[in-house]
Amino acid sequence: MCNATTAGAHLRDVTASNIKRDVARVDGSSRLEFEAVYRENVRPVTAFFARRCRDPQHVADLTSQTFVEAIKSANTFQGRGSATAWLIAIARRVYANHLADQASGIDLIDQLGGRLVLEHDEVEDLAARIDAQRDGKELLERAARLSSLEREAIELVDLMGLTPTDAARVLDVSPNALRVRLFRAHKRLRKELGDVRL
Amino acid sequence: MSAFDDRLWTRLVDEHDADRVALGSVPKQRSKRPLLVGASGVAAVSVAGVFAAVLSLAGGASNAFAGWTPQPTAPTAAQLAAAKAYCATNVPTPGLPLELTDTRGPFTFLVYSDDSSNDFCTIGPSFRNASGWSTSPPVTVPAGRLYLWDEHTTTHVEQSYGFVIARAGEGVSAARLTLEDGTEVTATVQNGWAVAWWPGTHQLTSAQLATPSGTQTQTFAPSPCGHPLHKCRPGGPHGAAPGGGPGGG
Numbered sequence: 001m002c003n004a005t006t007a008g009a010h011l012r013d014v015t016a017s018n019i020k021r022d023v024a025r026v027d028g029s030s031r032l033e034f035e036a037v038y039r040e041n042v043r044p045v046t047a048f049f050a051r052r053c054r055d056p057q058h059v060a061d062l063t064s065q066t067f068v069e070a071i072k073s074a075n076t077f078q079g080r081g082s083a084t085a086w087l088i089a090i091a092r093r094v095y096a097n098h099l100a101d102q103a104s105g106i107d108l109i110d111q112l113g114g115r116l117v118l119e120h121d122e123v124e125d126l127a128a129r130i131d132a133q134r135d136g137k138e139l140l141e142r143a144a145r146l147s148s149l150e151r152e153a154i155e156l157v158d159l160m161g162l163t164p165t166d167a168a169r170v171l172d173v174s175p176n177a178l179r180v181r182l183f184r185a186h187k188r189l190r191k192e193l194g195d196v197r198l
Numbered sequence: 199m200s201a202f203d204d205r206l207w208t209r210l211v212d213e214h215d216a217d218r219v220a221l222g223s224v225p226k227q228r229s230k231r232p233l234l235v236g237a238s239g240v241a242a243v244s245v246a247g248v249f250a251a252v253l254s255l256a257g258g259a260s261n262a263f264a265g266w267t268p269q270p271t272a273p274t275a276a277q278l279a280a281a282k283a284y285c286a287t288n289v290p291t292p293g294l295p296l297e298l299t300d301t302r303g304p305f306t307f308l309v310y311s312d313d314s315s316n317d318f319c320t321i322g323p324s325f326r327n328a329s330g331w332s333t334s335p336p337v338t339v340p341a342g343r344l345y346l347w348d349e350h351t352t353t354h355v356e357q358s359y360g361f362v363i364a365r366a367g368e369g370v371s372a373a374r375l376t377l378e379d380g381t382e383v384t385a386t387v388q389n390g391w392a393v394a395w396w397p398g399t400h401q402l403t404s405a406q407l408a409t410p411s412g413t414q415t416q417t418f419a420p421s422p423c424g425h426p427l428h429k430c431r432p433g434g435p436h437g438a439a440p441g442g443g444p445g446g447g
Contacts, residue, residue, distance in 0.1 A: 034219035038210070042203045047287040064206055071214045077221035086221075122202040132292055136283030139276065159283045161326045193276055 034074060037083045038067060044084060044160060046126070048091050050133040051140065051155070056126035060118055062098060066091045085166035088156065092170065143189060150185035153178055263359065263397040265303035265323070269384045273301040281306035284326060285319035300386035300393045309363065309391050316347070318363055320395070341368040342409040344392055344416055346402075361395030362402055372408035377401065 042063070049062045069090050077086055118126070136159045143151050149171060156167035168178035210216035273281075278299065285308050286292055294310035294317055301307070305322035320327040339345045344364040362375065366387050373385040373392050377400040385394035385405075407414045 032221040034216055034221060035207070037221060038207055038216065039203075042206070043292070044287055046202075060202065060206070064209070067206070067210055067216070068214060071210065071216055071219050074219045075222050079222065083221060119201065119205075122200075122205065125200045125202050128293055132286040133283065135279040135286070139279050139283060142276070158280050159287070161284060161288065189276070 032077075032079075032083060034071065037070075037087070041084050041087050042067075043129075045087055045091050046129055047133055047136075048088060048160075049095065050126070050130040051137050051159075052095060054130060056123045056130065057118060059126050059130060060122070062091070062094055065094045065098075069094060081166045081169045082162070084160075085162055085170050088160070088162070089170045089172075142193060143185065145192065146185050146188060147181075149173070150181050150188075153182045154185055154189075157182055263305075263322075266305060266397055267302045268382060268396065269302075270386045271301050271303060273299060273306055277301070277304070277306055281308055281319070281321040284321045285310070285317070288326070289317035289319050290329070291315045291317050298386060298388040298391040298393055300395075302395075307361075307386075307393055307395060309393055311391070318393075339365040339367040339390070342370060342407060342411070342414050343367040344370065344373065344405055344407065346418070358399045359395055359397050360399065360401060362393065364392040366390050366392040369409040369411070370407050374406040375402055376404045376406070378403050 045066050046059060046063050049059045053059050053062065066087065070087055073090070077083070136155070139159070140151055140155060143154055146154070152171055153167055156162045156170055157164060162170065164178050164182060165175045167182075168175040171178065173181075207216065278301075281299075282296075289310060291310070294312050294315055296308060297311045298309040299306065300309075305320060307320045308318065310317040310319070318327075318329055344366055346362060346364045360377075362385065364373075364385075366373065368390075370387060370392065373387055373394070375383045375385055375394050377383065377396065377398075379398075379400045381396065381398075381400060383394045383396050385392045402418050404415055404417045407416060
């Protein structure tokens with residue numbers, strides 16, 4: 001099962017149109033091979049889901065689904081932000097849809113022509129990645145009193161290393177709004193948890 | 199990539215022609231989160247070739263190193279948790295044992311190693327760095343000496359910093375580094391590793407090492423790779439630890 005509280009209810013507002021609005025035009029002058037994007041980002045995307053799900057199979061399915069969606073919308077990537085930010089925006093949407101499906105009683109994603117049945121070593125690998133995200137999950141859980149937007153800002157900037165501008169693009173808010181939220185979140189965390197130095 | 203990563207890619211290729219897909223367009227280096235891939239010089243004996251470096255300066259970085267201290271400080275639990283969480287995702291070889299934690303104000307520098315694969319990772323308010331290299335075979339470090347794996351300066355957006363990652367020989371319990379401008383920086387020494395870093399472009403010239411037989415001085419020859427305008431590739435010309443490898447000092 002995946003943890004709905006980690007993402008926050010507002011994730012459901014993230015739709016394909018949000019993403020496509022950002023990536024409406026392609027000039028084709030400089031193209032980025034998807035394989036390079038995949039290789040650079042498969043771990044961050046997996047980690048994104050590993051912070052939300054305990055089941056390696058779910059992490060695998062959601063990661064797969066994210067890259068399938070990315071392939072489908074590759075020609076809409078405008079390049080105004082990083083490919084990582086673009087992929088994480090897709091991952092958020094995939095996860096939001098997954099939560100909605102869960103709430104509706106619909107079973108897991110089946111966009112790859114069937115579930116990617118994991119081999120034993122793959123289960124172990126993904127379980128290790130889930131375990132590796134314990135600290136990140138703990139940090140986000142300790143930030144439970146913050147708004148979901150603030151928690152996600154912390155996740156994207158402090159844990160994933162996105163710039164505030166890229167994080168703002170992922171969260172569909174202005175960069176200034178993101179910076180203000182992040183500042184407030186850090187301030188609150190410092191106050192509630194001590195000298196966090198985030 | 200792991201077995202899962204490779205298998206998923208194979209499936210994406212087989213069922214979605216992923217290898218024929220390209221993203222629409224790429225900006226020409228106008229990102230506010232520049233990536234310097236491979237900009238770090240890694241001094242290593244028998245480098246097997248695994249290396250990746252990502253340095254980012256976020257938020258303008260008018261003073262990217264605000265809060266840095268020449269002496270290590272104690273990390274808070276949350277600071278350490280944030281660093282570990284970032285590093286677990288971004289280092290080239292996740293899952294290696296954590297060997298050293300160096301904290302200087304808001305900056306945390308972690309070293310992971312199993313003696314053949316080595317990752318290091320820095321996280322702070324304005325920049326992050328996740329890198330790694332592999333070695334074969336593991337080196338034997340002389341007692342009472344430092345063996346530099348990396349002595350390096352990276353420049354970005356008028357913000358430069360140097361750092362030293364070294365193996366500490368048996369008996370080395372503390373290390374105080376002296377830079378070419380006379381600045382002294384105290385290294386963190388843990389589990390046979392020594393790490394220090396500092397803002398600016400100055401190189402390491404010597405180290406005072408605390409050993410059971412007293413304080414030892416080890417000197418280091420200047421490294422061309424340390425110059426901000428001279429970037430070295432992994433296993434590049436500065437090779438086996440500039441002046442500080444087995445024969446250093």
